[in-house]
Amino acid sequence: MAAKKVIAICKLGTEFVMDKDGNLSYSGGDAHAIGIDEKTLLGDFKSEIEDMFNFSADTMSIKYFLPGNKKTLITISKDKDLQRMVNFLGDTDTVDVFVMTEEAAVRNLSNMPASRYILF
Template structure:
């Protein structure tokens, strides 16, 4: 099958819908065609598709269905995946490719101390391994007793007990 060429029908901007039989269909969006062969590299393919749909490579995902299987989407993420897709569609002239993009969401950063429910620790309060000797204040803190029933998230040493 060396030198096999197919036309990839690249679709983006639509939505997958589940049919009554459990198979998926794609509705809406734009479609473009691109010639690909088993010599094409994944990065070339992905760059060309990104330019087609004016999207960012780092947020783009490329998927396809195996022939006669509209229930499972297969992801193309490297050269081997692209060659496999071309091989699976060996008897076809075309292959439907679905391009989705994911928004990169910046996590909210809180200034609130961590809690048991957020599974965080207050690492700023932990002294480094090669810390200088304890000061007088640190020695005084050694004699402080913490009532765990009123402050269950606090332990001596300033680290939240999260586990």
């Protein structure tokens, strides 16, 4: 059985806005696509992101939304998290992945109303 393949649309410089229902939307930034599967290692994924956006993985945070849930950003911090993301997507072939530097995470957090749903 072939491994499930997903196109991760990696976005950097995205600004998040929360609507009155608590759903997050985003705008702006730069985007690049990376093909991944459930065997992709987080270190390799981060290395490819580093090359695309030309910055260090040391200050990188990677997050995504589960399908049908625009209220909670899920953090990818280890190989198993990346594998879960691929598995959680079901029949979806693409996923928006938000790449944040520590500086961007602080900026996004300071622009958002307090919410129990947002974990940075």
